[in-house]
Amino acid sequence: MPVEKDGNLNTPNPHHFGGSLLILLFFLFLFHFFIAPGMRPSKTEVLYSQFLKDIKEGKVAKALVGENQIEYTRKTEQYQTQQNQPAPPEKVYVTTPIPNDQNLPKLLEDKNVEFGAIPPERGNFLTTLLGWVIPPLIFVAIWGFILNRAQAGAGAALTVGQSKARIYSEGNTGVTFADVAGIDEAKEELQEIVEFLKNSAKYTRIGAKIPKGVLLIGAPGTGKTLLAKAVAGEAGVPFFSISGSEFIELFVGVGAARVRDLFQQAKKQAPCIVFIDELDALGKSRGGTGPVMGGNDEREQTLNQLLTEMDGFEANTGVIILAATNRPEVLDPALRRPGRFDRQIVVDRPDKKGREAILQVHVKAVKLAQDVDLGVIATRTPGFAGADLANLVNEAALLAARQNREAVTMADFNEAIERVIAGLQKKSRVLNEVEKRTVAYHEAGHAIVAALMPGAGKVEKISIVPRGVGALGYTLQLPEEDRFLMAEDEIRGRIATLLAGRSAEEIFIGKISTGASDDIQKATDLAERVVTLYGMSPKLGPVALEKVQQQFLDGFSNPRRSVSPTVAETIDQEVKDIIEGAHHIALRILETNRSLLEKMTQDLLHTEILEGEQLRRYLDQVQAPAELAVWLGTGQVLSIN
Numbered sequence: 034m035p036v037e038k039d040g041n042l043n044t045p046n047p048h049h050f051g052g053s054l055l056i057l058l059f060f061l062f063l064f065h066f067f068i069a070p071g072m073r074p075s076k077t078e079v080l081y082s083q084f085l086k087d088i089k090e091g092k093v094a095k096a097l098v099g100e101n102q103i104e105y106t107r108k109t110e111q112y113q114t115q116q117n118q119p120a121p122p123e124k125v126y127v128t129t130p131i132p133n134d135q136n137l138p139k140l141l142e143d144k145n146v147e148f149g150a151i152p153p154e155r156g157n158f159l160t161t162l163l164g165w166v167i168p169p170l171i172f173v174a175i176w177g178f179i180l181n182r183a184q185a186g187a188g189a190a191l192t193v194g195q196s197k198a199r200i201y202s203e204g205n206t207g208v209t210f211a212d213v214a215g216i217d218e219a220k221e222e223l224q225e226i227v228e229f230l231k232n233s234a235k236y237t238r239i240g241a242k243i244p245k246g247v248l249l250i251g252a253p254g255t256g257k258t259l260l261a262k263a264v265a266g267e268a269g270v271p272f273f274s275i276s277g278s279e280f281i282e283l284f285v286g287v288g289a290a291r292v293r294d295l296f297q298q299a300k301k302q303a304p305c306i307v308f309i310d311e312l313d314a315l316g317k318s319r320g321g322t323g324p325v326m327g328g329n330d331e332r333e334q335t336l337n338q339l340l341t342e343m344d345g346f347e348a349n350t351g352v353i354i355l356a357a358t359n360r361p362e363v364l365d366p367a368l369r370r371p372g373r374f375d376r377q378i379v380v381d382r383p384d385k386k387g388r389e390a391i392l393q394v395h396v397k398a399v400k401l402a403q404d405v406d407l408g409v410i411a412t413r414t415p416g417f418a419g420a421d422l423a424n425l426v427n428e429a430a431l432l433a434a435r436q437n438r439e440a441v442t443m444a445d446f447n448e449a450i451e452r453v454i455a456g457l458q459k460k461s462r463v464l465n466e467v468e469k470r471t472v473a474y475h476e477a478g479h480a481i482v483a484a485l486m487p488g489a490g491k492v493e494k495i496s497i498v499p500r501g502v503g504a505l506g507y508t509l510q511l512p513e514e515d516r517f518l519m520a521e522d523e524i525r526g527r528i529a530t531l532l533a534g535r536s537a538e539e540i541f542i543g544k545i546s547t548g549a550s551d552d553i554q555k556a557t558d559l560a561e562r563v564v565t566l567y568g569m570s571p572k573l574g575p576v577a578l579e580k581v582q583q584q585f586l587d588g589f590s591n592p593r594r595s596v597s598p599t600v601a602e603t604i605d606q607e608v609k610d611i612i613e614g615a616h617h618i619a620l621r622i623l624e625t626n627r628s629l630l631e632k633m634t635q636d637l638l639h640t641e642i643l644e645g646e647q648l649r650r651y652l653d654q655v656q657a658p659a660e661l662a663v664w665l666g667t668g669q670v671l672s673i674n
């Protein structure tokens with residue numbers, strides 16, 4: 034890929050501009066009031082009577098008569114200058130004349146004084162000008178400076194000291210659709226845009242309107258920027274990009290000016306692609322609270338300018354605006370009106386096949402060992418976005434290089450997966466004996482219960498090596514495939530598995546630790562969803578009691594619908610019943626497998642990690658208690674993606 038060319042479009046950098054203006058004014062100010070006076074001839078104020086006396090005594094050499102002021106020099110002093118010495122500045126006397134002294138000209142003439150009038154605007158013209166102009170300028174500069182600080186302090190997407198609002202223009206991005214993998218639907222939809230750009234005549238001839246704006250919606254790292262570049266690359270048109278957060282600028286009006294600039298430039302180079310990243314930073318619904326001073330106004334002005342520009346150009350000028358956001362719900366509805374971003378393309382996280390394809394793209398640059406199976410890696414990385422996979426490949430390559438290996442092996446990838454998933458291993462953190470025992474029982478408990486639960490995926494690894502923030506140990510359970518549907522018994526099995534860690538602590542340690550809080554949180558969330566979202570509670574029936582606002586990202590808790598107090602009470606009761614049932618069955622399973630769990634724990638304390646064949650042999654011995662089949666109940670299928 035070519036290096037991004039910085040095509041800053043001649044817009045002055047407002048931060049630097051403000052800074053140097055301030056310094057310049059400061060020096061002007063110093064010069065005017067402290068230095069310049071010393072360089073001008075000194076003036077001595079005298080009374081008018083003294084002036085008249087000087088004339089009469091023939092001392093005056095030259096006089097300049099003004100309406101409000103008379104300046105004159107004396108003869109004697111003119112000749113005091115000695116040789117070899119620089120002439121001192123001529124001493125000037127000033128006096129204020131008596132109004133309408135008609136005799137003065139005659140008197141001056143009589144005494145042979147050179148005289149003339151001070152032109153009305155002479156003398157203090159510069160002083161007056163500076164006096165009027167400088168203070169407001171200083172004020173403006175200081176104000177701008179403060180505003181800048183305030184915004185930077187409020188973290189309004191500004192880097193301190195440097196404006197990063199740049200318009201990047203790339204003649205040719207060099208990116209093609211071949212560089213984008215795993216998001217085929219989005220690619221297909223954008224294929225049409227490429228067609229428009231390449232062959233606009235075909236569409237305009239029959240009067241078809243080419244869309245102006247396309248909104249790419251997707252989680253971070255799913256490849257939105259990459260897609261936009263690929264569209265430009267495929268069509269062979271210039272690519273302009275700017276980020277929404279960079280529009281929030283120092284001086285009110287700069288953002289709007291930048292938008293104007295951007296579109297002017299784009300129209301000149303049409304057909305082309307204009308890409309606006311982080312549209313939400315700019316296009317948040319108006320009326321929200323913004324940064325302390327001015328920031329809100331600025332954003333609104335910029336947004337309005339964008340809307341105006343989009344309305345202003347004809348649909349068929351060949352400028353197509355692609356914008357990206359991962360928070361479509363906060364966008365100002367005005368942005369989605371017809372003629373603006375009326376097309377929306379969802380850029381999903383890739384599925385297993387997609388992940389494999391993305392890995393294929395990124396491993397091109399690295400040397401792979403024979404044993405590397407991208408399909409297996411894809412299986413183990415559900416939920417990874419394109420950027421995570423790119424990161425994973427690099428992490429694996431770094432590990433291989435650190436070991437001085439010739440090629441990246443499957444072991445490197447496995448390690449990299451764990452790193453990316455759980456954060457870097459924190460070997461330095463050591464647990465005391467009691468803590469270690471607690472964590473070992475806890476994790477073994479999870480593994481044993483998980484082994485019996487339907488559709489739970491295989492337990493791949495148990496570890497009591499603390500890693501990342503907060504996790505003291507973990508049980509790695511990898512699904513065999515991506516799951517979009519989960520049956521009721523599977524969800525309940527998941528809840529029981531989550532509670533198994535704590536149950537093991539209860540049985541084997543006799544007291545419970547704080548280590549189970551995350552499990553309990555997750556189990557409760559899941560139980561609540563069973564009742565309020567999936568409609569699986571027989572008492573309440575298939576009624577949605579949650580308002581789903583966000584299905585897009587996982588882990589969102591939605592507000593409940595307003596329900597009557599009795600219904601609310603029933604919900605709480607049902608959630609509690611599910612949790613207690615799951616807790617009970619987890620305890621039963623662990624008691625049935627007491628000696629097995631004991632053996633596993635001892636082994637785990639010894640090696641810190643249980644995996645592979647060794648772990649499988651343990652888990653194959655897990656016995657199901659009689660109650661399990663009854664507890665698991667029916668297998669009603671519901672969507673939970």
Ligand SMILES: Nc1ncnc2c1ncn2[C@@H]1O[C@H](COP(=O)(O)OP(=O)(O)OP(=O)(O)O)[C@@H](O)[C@H]1O
Nearest residue numbers: 212213214253254255256257258259391419420423
């Ligand atoms: N579908 C994909 N195929 C190949 N590589 C991808 C894909 N998605 C992401 N990547 C890799 O991840 C990098 C970052 O992706 P990109 O910046 O396009 O994501 P994004 O969706 O714009 O993220 P954000 O919302 O954070 O701006 C890309 O440069 C590319 O290396």
Ligand SMILES: [Zn+2]
Nearest residue numbers: 475534549552
């Ligand atoms: Zn746990």
